[in-house]
Amino acid sequence: MLDQNSRLRPISKIALQRLPYYLNYLKKKQKEAVKNISAPMIANGLSLNEVQVRKDLAIVSANGGKPKTGYVIDILIGDLEKFLGYDNVNQAVLVGVGQLGKALLSYKGFDDYGLEIVAAFDTDQNKLDLTINDKCIFHMDKLKDLCERLKIHIGIITVSAVNAQAVCDQLIECGVLAVWNFAPVHLKVPEHILVQDENMASSLAVLSRHLAETIEKTN
Amino acid sequence: MLDQNSRLRPISKIALQRLPYYLNYLKKKQKEAVKNISAPMIANGLSLNEVQVRKDLAIVSANGGKPKTGYVIDILIGDLEKFLGYDNVNQAVLVGVGQLGKALLSYKGFDDYGLEIVAAFDTDQNKLDLTINDKCIFHMDKLKDLCERLKIHIGIITVSAVNAQAVCDQLIECGVLAVWNFAPVHLKVPEHILVQDENMASSLAVLSRHLAETIEKTN
DNA sequence: TTGTTATCGATATAATTATATCTATATATA
DNA sequence: TATATATAGATATAATTATATCGATAACAA
Known part of the structure; x- marks a missing residue:
């Protein structure tokens, strides 16, 4: 079952290690009641390159962002948690x-x-x-x-x-x-x-x- | 005083993080009374590439190895400790x-x-x-x-x-x-x-x- | 003494990772 | 409604890191 939502899309170790930082950052924004967020915004918050952010998120989430508005925070958080296996122990x-x-x-x-x-x-x-x-x-x-x-x-x-x-x-x-x-x-x-x-x-x-x-x- | 023995020769962060592994390995060999060691030997012990080992050691130590015998362990240990700043607190x-x-x-x-x-x-x-x-x-x-x-x-x-x-x-x-x-x-x-x-x-x-x-x- | 070989150090190539550029488009604004 | 713009996603380039190759040489064996 290697479909789009599979947790097993290939990812480099170094990219994998960035994912918890995205998650932490997004949860912080979520608490501030922010609903949407763009790659440049995340990149700025985490001192990363915006292209890198997009590529990382593309691996983790099938729910892509939209021009001008960016990604939906709640969905991204769910996808990240699933990808990182936080749902199972x-x-x-x-x-x-x-x-x-x-x-x-x-x-x-x-x-x-x-x-x-x-x-x-x-x-x-x-x-x-x-x-x-x-x-x-x-x-x-x-x-x-x-x-x-x-x-x-x-x-x-x-x-x-x-x-x-x-x-x-x-x-x-x-x-x-x-x-x-x-x-x-x-x-x-x-x-x-x-x-x-x-x-x-x-x-x-x-x-x-x-x-x-x-x-x-x-x- | 940027001479050959300066601690400030440029090194990547990732190479720097390997140095303590070299040091640990060499100290283990030193305890076993081994006097000389080659890059292929170290590479094998640490699951690294031998060329990478040579390049890392070349940054740390001005005392290069010799064909057929390799490096002098005691000298290498000293150079590593100096490079890593273990001599000053x-x-x-x-x-x-x-x-x-x-x-x-x-x-x-x-x-x-x-x-x-x-x-x-x-x-x-x-x-x-x-x-x-x-x-x-x-x-x-x-x-x-x-x-x-x-x-x-x-x-x-x-x-x-x-x-x-x-x-x-x-x-x-x-x-x-x-x-x-x-x-x-x-x-x-x-x-x-x-x-x-x-x-x-x-x-x-x-x-x-x-x-x-x-x-x-x-x- | 002379060949053989393991290894170094240097150089070249490959693989990985990061960043820049380009095109299309959804949203906001005039 | 038309236009401007921020941003996604794709593609291209650059930078970094790792590995392979090659010539020189010190040690060893014949």
Whole structure:
């Protein structure tokens, strides 16, 4: 069923990552009771190019805009949410209940993005059988059983860099198809598995470099 | 002093973000007592193209590799750390002491990346005058004074989406030149200010999409 | 010593992503 | 009702990023 409304029209990763920004912006406008919006307006609000905005929206929505008035905000929001899969829930497990793991477990906002962390895993005896935000923490021994029973497809890795690859391998063994990796290492995975890295070291590299450049210039 | 060893040779943002992966990989090899390493070897370890590896390393290091043996690991590590600014410390303030803010404040690993969070700020009376990981939490009133006194150039935003732009404006007003933004909104800033986004919604979009595609294929 | 080979560094090509231009048209205005 | 204009959507171009190819050379083996 690859019809016009299919969620599966091809989109680049980089374009995909822009979509939540559109959605956020449009919802803000919706709250301000704006009914229609043009690509140049969105582009201005998000510091993007207007052609890029049109192309991104064309991928997401079959309901095109009209000359002079633009797009209908309500429809666009619906199409974006559908495209991003916010209407159906993806279940995930989290491995590594350190500071960051706990923070993610506590975070209530994932529901809005269609993600539900169903359980957490760790090897540290002291952490087991606790609950954080109603999510149980189990020993790694129980990973496979739970993942297979609940058909979990997303694994969140918040263990240390040295343990990340081993955990990743286990998750894949358990049937996980997509990994959200917070450890600052490259993970080797089979071709059909997706790894989405959240590497703070990479971000800090960008920040640090910008400062070095800016401060050098002023000298 | 734009000589060969200057940290300021131009580099794209995307290449910059790869550098911490090289560093991590090389350190792992260093621990294994490996002395020399070739671009094809690194490329294989990090699932990159070998030409890309050579080009990235050429930006970072004036100490090129030799045919048949490759690069000297110890030298490469030094050059990478210098390029990434791990030798000097960048001080930052954090605004928004919620779950995520607390987790970042607690994180001990930023030292390794040359980042020091010197203080945190919030408007919630209940959070003030606490300390997390030896970092004081002050009222936003005190932001400007502290930033100007300590010449802070990095601001970390962990407030909600609705408040992020206002906080960002304040940080810039206080002399911050680079913003690390964890709020899922686009921030408008003057041209010379850098915003590095850490948008979980964008990451989740990539994960969710991959699952939708993979599961559709198997049907 | 001399050939063989893995690798570098440079250059060329390809792929991806972003932006500019052009044409048609829906809406607003004179 | 005719005209001007903002905007969509399509197409063309530019910029960026990634990959392939090629000649030179250091290390190794015969």
